[in-house]
Amino acid sequence: MTVVLQTDGLTRQFGQLTAVDGVSLEIDDEEVTSIIGPNGAGKTTFYNLLTGVLEPTSGAIRLRSDGELREITDDPPHEVARRGLSRSYQITNVFEGLTVRENLRVARIAREGRTLDFRSRAGSNEAANEQIDWLLELTNLAEYADTECDELSHGEKRKVEIALALAIEPTVFLLDEPTAGMNPTETRKIVSLIHRLNDEIDATFVVTEHDMDVVTDISDRIVVLADGAVLAEGEPAEVLADERVTEAYLGSEAL
């Protein structure tokens, strides 16, 4: 049991609005943690703070890299990613004009620090190619390897979304609404994919999700955010039984 990601009184204000309010969390490497909460609870802002897209108003973020917790509070997004914190996006954000393989190649080049390599051919690194093939296999994307992303279905793009984030071999993997906009069949596929990834990959998963079935299925631990602050946290059954949680949800939005 090791803490890999820690926030300490993390706060972010937009003018008068406090979007994230003194969140202190510890994410453990053995668990799949889900962060849930009604719309506007601050989940996306929280992710943007973690990944360096937004700067916190106050508080600190620490990430385990090279065996110790280091502060990454002020690091820009690319530094955060290099230290091992990776994310997928709620609204699909892949390189549309590139093939699936090229998408993953971008991630591998970034991971291997070869972004300033002008000389070799992009696809000439055998180790990287193997890694990409393995990822394609793992995410069931092999048959689309050479298809441009803008020709893929929504469900397939969601997989590319996940594969991309995985390709940089993260310590912590933030999944932002992995089943957003999916039909039940596609959702089931993603859930089984997450299970599979959790088994095969040595990364810690943090998931935000609307679909409660998905949440209960995959989570070891649940954190509930409401109005930017932590409302409850703990084992799924325990948290979901919490009255305040039901209230927070029913108060704003029926499930």
Add this chain to the structure above:
Amino acid sequence: MSTHDDSVTSRIGEFTRDAVRNGWTRERCVVLLSLGLLLFGVVAPSFQIYLFTEFLIIALFALAFNLLYGYTGLLSFGHAMFLAGGSYGLAIFLQESEPYVSNVVGAGPAPLVSWVLGAVFAVSLVIAMAVPIGWLSVRLEEIYFALITLAFGMLVYSVIIQNPQGLTAGSDGINVLLGVTEIGGAEFRLGDRQIYYYLTLGIVGASTYGIWRIVNSPFGTICKSIRESPERAAALGVDVRFHRWMTFIVSAAFVGIAGVLIAGLSNVASPYHAHWSESATAVVATVIGGATYFAGPIIGAFVYLYARWGISRYPALEAHWEFFMGVLIILVVLYFKVGAAGGLYMLRTWLLDVQAAYRRGGANAAVGFVRESATNKLRRDSDASESDTGGVER
């Protein structure tokens, strides 16, 4: 003797049969193209060699510009400053240093040595300009990037016009004469039409290959990812701003090479090379040709320059050539969404389809296919007003 001829003939025959059998592979096309370009310098009329040399230089200018625009998604409206940087770098070096070079290496090889050193100096100067200008410019994106590069470009233009320290000769520009080189009794003039054509061909060819390698390298892959989604690239660990800066510098350096070449061709380093309208040339050539294809800027430069030349041959058109260029630009943007290169690419796909139809069912099938696709095309055009979402294919 006859056996030799036979072997050549049979080899050509074999090559042709191969080509027909296997289709036109990329390697064969490149070989044929290179042969054509080499022969061109011998057989073409003298003026055509001049025009083609100019085309090659403008093509390199547009190609280098497109490294930043088409591959990284940043539209620079001030790239002419690097063209001028290359021109003036060479001109100033020749003006100030040629006598010293001559003292060191002797009068014979001096012109050639000076030119080489001048070219190196010019490209270094361009890089020295691009490092700070790029560092500042890549802080901005989209239209703001276009505007700040426009402002930097016009700043450079203003400085050149002011003739600082008597270096740039103000609005007159500096004449660049490439003299006679004498090495080991052999004399040649670098500025000679044919020699300059081959020199340009070699440098532009090598630069094109270099740019092609860059866009297909890991660096180039990152460029494309930034074009598609800078946010996502950053989330994968790419330092987007730094990478854009590097692309800016590389792009500028190749434009600098084009600048060195244009000064030698037109024999002058002129402030016009720095003006925003010169930057517009690269933009227009790239858009005409198609920014999403590697060869787009090359084809665009060809269309641009040869359309201008074609117009100049007709006095009635020449008097109002800007009108026709304007109409051409408007029509291309409106009706050729993927540029001329895209049009050619679609034509090629279509021809291959016709060929496939011919293989399947002979001439009748091919004619049928042509008729069918033409009807489809017409039908699609009439529907286009409703369903047309347009968009550049990427």
Add this chain to the structure above:
Amino acid sequence: MISTLSFVSVSDLVIGLSLGSRLFLIAVGLSLIFGVLGVLNFAHGALYMIGAYLALAFTTQVIDNFWIGVVAGAIGVGVIGVLIEVGTIRPLYDRVEADLDQLIVTFGFVLVIHEVVRFVWGSQPYSTPAPDALAFSVSVSGSTFSAYRLFVIVAALVVMAALWLFIRRTYFGALVRGTSSDREMASMLGVDVPRLYTGVFFLGSFLAGLGGALSAPLQSTSPALGEQVIIDAFIIVVIGGLGSMFGAFVGAMFVGLMQAIGPSFIAAGHIAIPFLAMVLVLLVRPEGLFGGLGE
């Protein structure tokens, strides 16, 4: 603050304000069109140039009244703007690279308009006399100015005020503001966005034409008129903030004052100053000194 700068004389100030007023008339339409449509109209300078020609043609060939000529010229330019928007800009809105394609199409129009004007009127410069009512001179602290030059300052203020009222107080203005901040939302709320865009393009072109027509008595009218002007206009809208009309006003006054005092203390190189200012603003505050429409 200005009074503390001892090298700025009253006459510099008047000249600067009149320069700025004219630059404002050029830039405000460009800024409006960019703010609402997101189109950077390269042909804006060419439209300004046509405004000067049309006003001249109306006053010399149709009706001998300067003011009617100015209004007729501006409306004529507005109509030309509508033709350009409907014919060539509208088909491009949905493209991925709409910004750039529109920029380049309007660049094509710079060439076309220039040549059409040259074909019709030739290259020789024309001069347009100031209207009789304003054809006298005024002395301000030892310097002489034409009444017309002072009138242009007033005209710019009037145009600024009229636009402000129009955008803030009319239904059309509310639609314009709404659409400029969120096009999709406006469209969902039932705003006919394409028609609104055409309307705004008309207004922007009308303003370009008005600027050209009102400036005609101050300068010569020739086909090249638009070329320098468009670069000035770019500088101003960048300094003031793309899309901000008030910003265009402040940017224009700033550039006007710079140009007025530039020659008296920097002998060479003052043409570089506006570009330097543009670079600095873009770096320090890329959204301009006044971002946002009508603020």
Add this chain to the structure above:
Amino acid sequence: MAGKPCTDDVQNGRNGLDRRTFLKGAAGGAAVTTVAGCLGGGDDTISLGALYIFSGFGSLYGEEAERGYELAVEEINNDGGIDGQDVEIISRDTEGDPNAGIRQMTSLIEEENVDGLFGLDSSSVAQSIAPQVQEYQMPLMATHAATPFLTSPEGEHDNSVGNEWVFRNSNSLSHDMYGAAQVAATLELDEWATIGPDYAFGYETWDYFQAYCEGIGVDTAFTEEQFPALEESDYSPYISSILDAEPDGVITPLWGSDLTTFLGQAEQSGWFDEIEYTLFSVGMGTDLPADGSPLPEGELASTRYDPFEPDTEENNEFRETYVEEYDTLPTYNAEGAYRAVYLYRNAIEEAGTNADEIRSTFEESEHTGPVGEYAFAPETNQATVPAIWGEVSYDDEYESNVLDSLEVSDPSPEEMQQALEDAGSDLPTGV
């Protein structure tokens, strides 16, 4: 003013590249083109290449020249052509850009096989084309570009590009400024200033004016100078700077729409009340605005050709034909182009289409045209045409400015040389 490598070497006597070795190497390439030059155009036409600005800011120059050479072509062809062959002008747009200018020149020589070239408005285009026509051994009759360096033999000054293939049938700004200095001598003003366009022409005009004034002993001071950018839309700040300096006289080489803009704004600023004399060095003749809006009467202006001077049959006939055809008085750019075509006709009738013969004919004979009698000075190939200064007035018949009380300035090259030497200037006379 920076120099060029080749001329530096000539001057410094260095052992590097100089013009002659440059040409020796060029000979091979030029051989082809000389032949082309001799072949001429088609079988039954003589073709001449015209290089002017037809687009952008300077396009009025191209349009003026076009009127002139078209009139000449019409007259010549109606009169039986040149030795029975029609003459044809192929005009090209230099865009005022050296790069475009050289491409067009190359196309005219190599593709159109013209028998001779004429034209050129922009000095920067002229200076890059001059060495090229020498390489091609193609005669070039400059009709407008006014920089003295164009007819100052290569090596005389850093910027000199003159050679035996380049002629100029109009006078240069050196000539104009000598005349201006003579005018200044009669005016006896204490202080002179200038306002000129921000490019070489503006600066050279001021340099020559000062040098000649000093050289011929005008006792005066040179105070304020302002160089607004080309296409400036408001001159008020510059006007105000000059008025603040309170000079007695101002010389201005502003031209075209810039001049028209300046005039209106100067008038409104009370310029003509405060400045005793304004000398418009190109204001007269070439740049009359289309609506005939005149220069202020009583000011002084210069022209390189006057439609009423000399009062010869040739000039009067040209003027009247021109007015009939185009409904406006001929400008010097029109007259220069007109005369260039006749120069070629005379030369080709006398010597055929051999480029070298054409060149020698230009050099040798006395010439005449609307501008009067003149010859091309040896060494420089600059036509000995006078600079004309006069007082601006308005002519109702022609609805145009004209010049009265003409000062015809026709100094000998020696006098001009002497003046520059006395002033201690290293500028070349270009005559």
